[in-house]
Amino acid sequence: TGARSRSPTPSLSSLPEDAPHAKILRLLRVLHKLNVIEAERPEAVKRSLPESAFVNNKLTAKLTRQLEEPMIVASQCLPDWALDLPQHFPFLFPFATRYNFLQSTSFGYARLILKWQSQQTRGQDSSRRDDGVGFLGRLQRQKVRISRKHILESAMKVFELYGSSSSILEVEYFEEVGTGLGPTLEFYSLVSKEFARKDLKIWRDEDPLKSGVHVFHPHGLFPAPISPEDIANDGGQKRTHIFRVVGQFVAKAMLDSRIIDMSFNKIFLRLALGEEVVLTLETLKLVDADLANSLEKLRSLATVRSSGDKMHKVVKDQVNIEDLEVDFTIPGYDIELRPGGKDLTVTSDNVEEYIHEVVEAIVGSGAKLQAQAFREGFSKVFPITDLQAFTIDELVMLFGNSDEDWSPETLSEALKADHGFNVESRAIRSLIEVMTEYDAPSRREYLQFITGSPKLPIGGFRGLNPPLTVVRKPHEPPLTADDYLPSVMTCVNYLKLPEYSSKEVLREKLGVAMREGVGSFHLS
Structure with a gap:
């Protein structure tokens, strides 16, 4: 309760199709999308506008005023425009306002009342304070006691049992007297690390030879491909189950305002949100830059060879693409790209097929099941589609990988x-x-x-x-x-x-x- 049901593409009841302002908003959305594409280009010189250029201060003030009335929000009486605009045209509002909107409309009735009460307590204006409202929000607390020696196993059990509960999760440790916020925050921090362990074999490790118990992921955590054998055995359930729990863990942390320490890859977050990801080497660079560069060199070898006899003679003395003895398996994994792939050598004739299949196996189908499991786990707590009001960079920050000001x-x-x-x-x-x-x-x-x-x-x-x-x-x-x-x-x-x-x-x-x-x- 406490939030109007929000589907991924609800009808815009406040915006008739032929209304002049609706056409202007749709044009702004296209311009904003073009601006995002320009900002993400790898070139050093960018011609993009700052996000603040699209923010409408008057609409922001108007929406903030609406969200300051908890009874209107809780009774689902927000005007249609206040629901439509933040979801479909989020660029009109700054991050703080959109995050306030998410907390007010997605986190449930009791949290809404407590949030409002907390703001009233911190605010200086006591004339509008209504102490009676506090009794309207009763938030249950779920206390669990776990063992430090078995953090991951305990976390899996806790989130399977209570991950979808609306109550606040509080953690204590066996043989320790500490209770409350401190041990709970440490629990979220420890579990964040546990989920990135190498021995789970669920994430890509950019340097498997590097010492340490956690995967090396300078570009953020991205799923390792699942072998056809695992999919044939149980549909990949064993490997994807942990992604489902990770999704619950992240959503529960957001719901309870807990800080987590997980750095997710931006492409994985796009897949988890159901956004379209273009299968190119440029996309692969955002997941594994070294592999993408190697594939580009492989392509250039094939291009040089096919560009003429004279050039071919010069290159032939140096290296032939067949001499590299690359086969149709996923680099770094003993997984065939196609049946019989181990016995099929990459040549200048089939190198484009090989590159396409590698990108597909890593960024496309290779991460599809894991992203879907993460999405399902997250949505058990609150709909992951409610995060569509945020940019990928903002989600990376929300999930615990933001720059900090220590000035x-x-x-x-x-x-x-x-x-x-x-x-x-x-x-x-x-x-x-x-x-x-x-x-x-x-x-x-x-x-x-x-x-x-x-x-x-x-x-x-x-x-x-x-x-x-x-x-x-x-x-x-x-x-x-x-x-x-x-x-x-x-x-x-x-x-x-x-x-x-x-x-x-x-x-x-x-x-x-x-x-x-x-x-x-x-x-x-």
């Missing part, structure tokens, strides 16, 4: 000093300087220590709720502040920091706490 200005604004500290305290200034100097791995460690997740939520440090709070940790004589380590309350993003004698001591002690304080939740 001193942002940190100073977002950090709340309290109980013994203020914004001018030497310890606070030193902490901000240390945080600013962190490299990417140290940032992940710091966030894992403070919040339970290695990534910031949407909105960065400003999006932390409650805000990051730093308080003074007292010391007892004869010990000094330098004898203590910092401690945290991850559930409320709360750092207890001793007033160290110098910035160097602060950096050292914080580093020790970050390394030793992860992996369990106990009383501080």
